[in-house]
Amino acid sequence: MKIRKMTEEDVPTIISYGQQMHEESYFKHFNFSEEKLWVLWEQIKTHQTYCALVAENVDGKLVGFFVGFINEHWFGTDKVTCDLALYVIKEFRGSSAALRLMKAYEKWGFMA
Numbered sequence: 001m002k003i004r005k006m007t008e009e010d011v012p013t014i015i016s017y018g019q020q021m022h023e024e025s026y027f028k029h030f031n032f033s034e035e036k037l038w039v040l041w042e043q044i045k046t047h048q049t050y051c052a053l054v055a056e057n058v059d060g061k062l063v064g065f066f067v068g069f070i071n072e073h074w075f076g077t078d079k080v081t082c083d084l085a086l087y088v089i090k091e092f093r094g095s096s097a098a099l100r101l102m103k104a105y106e107k108w109g110f111m112a
Helices: 008-024 034-046 097-111
Strands: 002-005 050-056 062-072 079-088
Touching: 002 097, 008 034, 008 062, 008 079, 034 050, 050 097, 062 097, 079 097
Parallel strands: none
Antiparallel strands: 002 050, 050 062, 062 079
């Protein structure tokens, strides 16, 4: 399992996984906007405050993703990290993908 930064080429697959995540979630009765996720991607690629990672299996297939960010806490100047999304496709749940994504995010947060 390989964890790496998300690239523009990954985005269509990640958006489709995001839609799967939405359909499986408690929030499935809310609308889903692919356009809004493309806008989010534009923010991710231009702001260093975002962390966007993907998990690839040994064949190079994307099997999961993580998106988070770092910002000052609302009541002070300390920085805190927050997750937006963590998703692993069904056939790779129970693998090391989610844990590896979280560890990479944690490492990013300490270095940001």
